[in-house]
Amino acid sequence: MTVILEARGLGKRYGRRQALADCTLSVPSGRVVGLVGPNGAGKSTLLQLACGLITPTSGTIEVLGSRPGSGAAQLARVGFVAQDTPTYAQLSVADHLELGARLNPAWDAKLAGARIEELGLDPAQRVGRLSGGQRAQVALTLAVSKRPDLLILDEPVAALDPLARREFLQGLMEYVAEHGTSVILSSHLVSDLERVCDHLVSLVASRVQIAGDVDDLLGSHFRLTTARREADSLPAGLQVLRATHTERQSTFIVRADTLVHDPAWVLDPLDLEDLVLTYMAEGRTAPASASTPARRPAKEAQR
Numbered sequence: 001m002t003v004i005l006e007a008r009g010l011g012k013r014y015g016r017r018q019a020l021a022d023c024t025l026s027v028p029s030g031r032v033v034g035l036v037g038p039n040g041a042g043k044s045t046l047l048q049l050a051c052g053l054i055t056p057t058s059g060t061i062e063v064l065g066s067r068p069g070s071g072a073a074q075l076a077r078v079g080f081v082a083q084d085t086p087t088y089a090q091l092s093v094a095d096h097l098e099l100g101a102r103l104n105p106a107w108d109a110k111l112a113g114a115r116i117e118e119l120g121l122d123p124a125q126r127v128g129r130l131s132g133g134q135r136a137q138v139a140l141t142l143a144v145s146k147r148p149d150l151l152i153l154d155e156p157v158a159a160l161d162p163l164a165r166r167e168f169l170q171g172l173m174e175y176v177a178e179h180g181t182s183v184i185l186s187s188h189l190v191s192d193l194e195r196v197c198d199h200l201v202s203l204v205a206s207r208v209q210i211a212g213d214v215d216d217l218l219g220s221h222f223r224l225t226t227a228r229r230e231a232d233s234l235p236a237g238l239q240v241l242r243a244t245h246t247e248r249q250s251t252f253i254v255r256a257d258t259l260v261h262d263p264a265w266v267l268d269p270l271d272l273e274d275l276v277l278t279y280m281a282e283g284r285t286a287p288a289s290a291s292t293p294a295r296r297p298a299k300e301a302q303r
C-alpha cells in the first residue's frame with residue numbers, strides 16, 4: 001500500500017494552546033479522505049501542516065514521501081485550497097489562470113480553460129465581483145489545474161448553496177475518477193462526505209479519534225438493540241461507544257471487529273453520519289486515544 005501522508009506524534013502548539021496533539025496517522029494513496037471534527041478540533045491545522053504552510057512543534061509529517069514544502073518539486077505535487085478560498089479580488093478570472101500557468105510547472109491550461117467554460121464564468125470578470133461559490137470554483141480550478149498528486153481542500157463547500165455544493169462535489173468526483181488524484185477534504189457536512197469519501201479521519205479535541213476506510217468502519221460498527229441490560233453484561237470484544245435505555249430496552253452503539261451473533265439482539269448497520277456523531281459525542285465525554293480506539297474498555301451506560 002502506498003502512503004500519501006504519514007504523521008508520527010505530530011503536534012502543533014501556539015503558545016499555550018495545543019492546536020494538534022500526538023497525531024499518528026497513515027493515509028493510503030488513491031483515496032478521497034474526509035476529515036471531520038467539531039470546531040477547533042485541529043482540522044485546518046493538520047491540513048496546513050500537510051501542505052507546509054506551518055511547521056510542527058513536535059513529531060513529524062511526510063507527504064508524498066517528503067517533508068511538506070521542502071522544495072519546489074514537492075510543492076508542485078500538492079494542490080491546496082484554504083478555508084476562505086483565497087483569490088485576488090482585483091484580478092480577473094483570466095489573470096488567475098495566467099498566474100497559475102506561470103507558477104506551476106505542470107499547469108494544464110486546457111483543463112483550466114475547460115473548467116472555467118463549464119462553470120459559465122466570464123474570463124474577463126474581476127474575481128472580487130464573483131459570488132462566494134464562484135470564487136470557490138475559481139480556487140478549485142487553480143488547484144486542480146496544477147495537476148497535483150494530492151489535493152487538499154479545507155471546507156471547500158462551506159460557502160456554497162446546496163445545488164452548487166452538489167455540482168462542486170460531482171465535478172470533484174469526475175476529476176478524481178479521471179486523474180486518479182488523492183484528495184483530503186475537511187467538512188462539517190457529513191452527508192456530503194458520505195457521498196464522496198472512501199476514507200475517514202475524525203479529529204476531536206486536537207487528537208485523531210478514528211481513522212480508516214469507510215467500508216471497514218461501517219462494517220465494524222453497529223446499533224445493537226436488546227432487552228434492557230447493562231453495557232458491562234455484553235460479551236468482551238464489543239466496545240460500547242454509546243448506550244441508551246428505556247424501561248424495557250437498551251440500545252448500544254458498538255464497535256466489533258468480529259461479531260458474535262446472539263438471537264436476542266437486533267443488529268442494524270450505522271450510516272456515516274451516525275458513526276461520526278457517535279465518536280464526536282464520545283470525544284466530549286472522554287479523552288480520545290490516538291491510535292487504539294477499539295481497545296478502550298466499555299464505557300458506563302448513559303441513562
Ligand SMILES: Nc1ncnc2c1ncn2[C@@H]1O[C@H](COP(=O)(O)OP(=O)(O)OP(=O)(O)O)[C@@H](O)[C@H]1O
Pocket residue numbers: 014017018019020037038039040041042043044045046
Ligand atoms: N494561528 C493560530 N494562533 C493561535 N491559535 C490557533 C491558530 N490557529 C489555530 N489555532 C487554535 O488551534 C485550535 C485548532 O484550530 P483549527 O483551525 O485547526 O480547528 P478546525 O478543526 O479547523 O476548526 P473549524 O472547524 O472551526 O474550522 C483552535 O483552538 C484554534 O483557536
